Amino acid sequence: MLIRPYRDSDFATLCQIFLRAVRETASQHYSPAQINAWAQVDDARWRQKLANSRVLVAEKEGSVVGFITAVDRYIDLLFVAPEYSRQGMASALLTSLFALIPTGTLTVEASITARPCFERMGFQVVAEQRVESRGEEFVNYRMEKRR
Numbered sequence: 001m002l003i004r005p006y007r008d009s010d011f012a013t014l015c016q017i018f019l020r021a022v023r024e025t026a027s028q029h030y031s032p033a034q035i036n037a038w039a040q041v042d043d044a045r046w047r048q049k050l051a052n053s054r055v056l057v058a059e060k061e062g063s064v065v066g067f068i069t070a071v072d073r074y075i076d077l078l079f080v081a082p083e084y085s086r087q088g089m090a091s092a093l094l095t096s097l098f099a100l101i102p103t104g105t106l107t108v109e110a111s112i113t114a115r116p117c118f119e120r121m122g123f124q125v126v127a128e129q130r131v132e133s134r135g136e137e138f139v140n141y142r143m144e145k146r147r
Helices: 009-026 034-040 043-051 089-100 116-119
Strands: 002-005 054-060 061-072 073-079 106-111 122-134 136-144
Touching: 002 089, 009 034, 009 043, 009 061, 009 073, 034 136, 054 089, 061 089, 073 089, 089 116, 106 116, 116 122, 116 136
Parallel strands: 073 106
Antiparallel strands: 002 054, 054 061, 061 073, 106 136, 122 136
């Protein structure tokens, strides 16, 4: 596995990983209506989001299989292709981000699905939240890791 910086040519692959991870992996914890509300990509908004973030991608055998984004010390996105989940990809991405941000408190708003991964990496739940997106309410967890 290789962790490397994002390239503009990765954009379509990252969008597909996000959509597949939400539809296939997160669907075990969220309703079909919630998944439909969540699994949407606005190309212009996402391009801007990635341009304004620190983005790392995970490659395995030459294919992009996951990614993480952070703005300052806030982790915005962490997604892995479903066929690579539970194989250490998310942990490797987090470890690489930790190396780039060696001090200070890192925060994330983790889904029900992602919470165990963040807990294994030393994050603690600060608050359970109910957030609304596209007419659907979601449970997620504000978490932090003090370093």
